[in-house]
Amino acid sequence: MKLRNKKSDYSKLIRKLYLYILVNVMAAVVFVYVLRVITQRQAAVGDWIVGLLEDRFHFDHWLAMALYHRIIRDNMDFFISVAIVISILILCRVMLSKFVKYFDEINTGIDILIRNDDKPIELSAEMEFMEKKLNQLQQTLEKREQDAKLAEQRKNDVIMYLAHDIKTPLTSVIGYLSLLDEAPDMPIEQKAKYVHITLDKAYRLEQLIDEFFEITRYNLQTIALTKVHIDLYYMLVQMTDEFFPLLASNGKKAVIHASEDLTVTGDPDKLARVFNNILKNAAAYSEDNSVIDITAGLSGDRVSIVFKNAGSIPKDKLATIFEKFYRLDDARSSGTGGAGLGLAIAKEIIAQHGGQIYAESSDTYTTFTVELPASK
Structure with missing residues (x-):
């Protein structure tokens, strides 16, 4: 099932590449056909070349014929081979340029992801499947970044609240201890009341400190189980x-x-x-x-x-x-x-x-x- 989905994803791209291959093959066939026609009509081609040498360079007829036979006709196989090689290189260059175009588009999309740009990623029509995946990846990365910022903001807010909450019971503890220190002859009932309040505030302070350490440890440890x-x-x-x-x-x-x-x-x-x-x-x-x-x-x-x-x-x-x-x-x-x-x-x-x-x-x-x- 997954393999079929992959084939359907690449179907447009495969059709487009097949079309380019077909066009290149047809161009190669036409080129070979032209060369064949030329070789079959050597007399007409030879007359045209000899006439060109006589008109442009003012050679006499016998010199032009000698040059044609020595340089061109005797090396016709070599010229045909060179022409075929050049045509193959040109066709390969055309095909490679098409592949490079697709890689350039993907590379541009990846650059957009790296730069974290807000603009959508756009590729060729036959690369629609890759365009969708890159845009989904972009949305996923943006959501993760937003979630991370939100979590960090929440963490900072909680730490700020905890710092404020820690200060409140600590102020009470210092205040009641100061009263006990300043009035050593305080009645026992009142002293017991102040000690009880101070102890409650100290317990609350301990709880808040435990929470503070819980926050700092949360992302730094893994939960190991002993079953x-x-x-x-x-x-x-x-x-x-x-x-x-x-x-x-x-x-x-x-x-x-x-x-x-x-x-x-x-x-x-x-x-x-x-x-x-x-x-x-x-x-x-x-x-x-x-x-x-x-x-x-x-x-x-x-x-x-x-x-x-x-x-x-x-x-x-x-x-x-x-x-x-x-x-x-x-x-x-x-x-x-x-x-x-x-x-x-x-x-x-x-x-x-x-x-x-x-x-x-x-x-x-x-x-x-x-x-x-x-x-x-």
């Missing part, structure tokens, strides 16, 4: 227990619907990071006093883990939430969420496991689904 047999049910229970304080503070809770003997094969640390990022996202954006349902089960040769929470994601943002440095909230808040790397890294980890992750959202609920190969 083992994992008790998936126990992992989910342990994870929901860790999130209990965060969920309970807003009246939320996580409920697991899964068999206790459910297992998968994978890297436990990396998969825990994936589930942690999804649950963190659900905890941050779900409605207060709601339930986050975690349903896991075996379906054929795949294990499916579904996180369902109350709340919706706009359709225009649903397709981009797995892009790095993307956050659902356009205006970054220093109290919620991170740099927008969590779901992007989660997608990469699941892909390394041979699975897939995707999100769906309705007017009332949002679900994140992780599919992994079942344990053999």
Whole structure:
């Protein structure tokens, strides 16, 4: 099938080259025919040459005849051979010039790609297939360049936001520590309050610094997996227990619907990071006093883990939430969420496991689904 497509791509070019070959062959035939006619009518040609020598150079008849016989007639085979060789070289030159024209057009198109010009690439009609491919390549390179610039801009914006966010809790830590230092006889209750606030701000500062290092490491390392047999049910229970304080503070809770003997094969640390990022996202954006349902089960040769929470994601943002440095909230808040790397890294980890992750959202609920190969 691919070979047929290739032939159809080159069909116009092949027809055009065949036409040029046919024209050149016909020209060669005509030339040989003319030479043959000339050799068959040597007497008439000889008389014409002798007459030319007599008229132009004023030779007498016998001298002109002698020159004709000695120089031309006796070397007729040589002159015919030279004429044939010259005609072949001319025909080859014509054919090569046509091929060079096509290469020049392709070379011009490549130069446009190198210079990153906006103008479209235009080739001959018979090179239409190559013109389409070069223009598609140009569009692909432009899109990649735009994506790279957008990613770099997002990264710079996030770093700027993080720098601002780091400064905020750091200022609070310095301020409360200064109060404690300036008032050593401060009442115990007030001192405990200030210490508690300072500790919260320090934890937040640590989180932001971790995010900052996450950004700098994201493109500099590859995800290496250490796969083992994992008790998936126990992992989910342990994870929901860790999130209990965060969920309970807003009246939320996580409920697991899964068999206790459910297992998968994978890297436990990396998969825990994936589930942690999804649950963190659900905890941050779900409605207060709601339930986050975690349903896991075996379906054929795949294990499916579904996180369902109350709340919706706009359709225009649903397709981009797995892009790095993307956050659902356009205006970054220093109290919620991170740099927008969590779901992007989660997608990469699941892909390394041979699975897939995707999100769906309705007017009332949002679900994140992780599919992994079942344990053999």
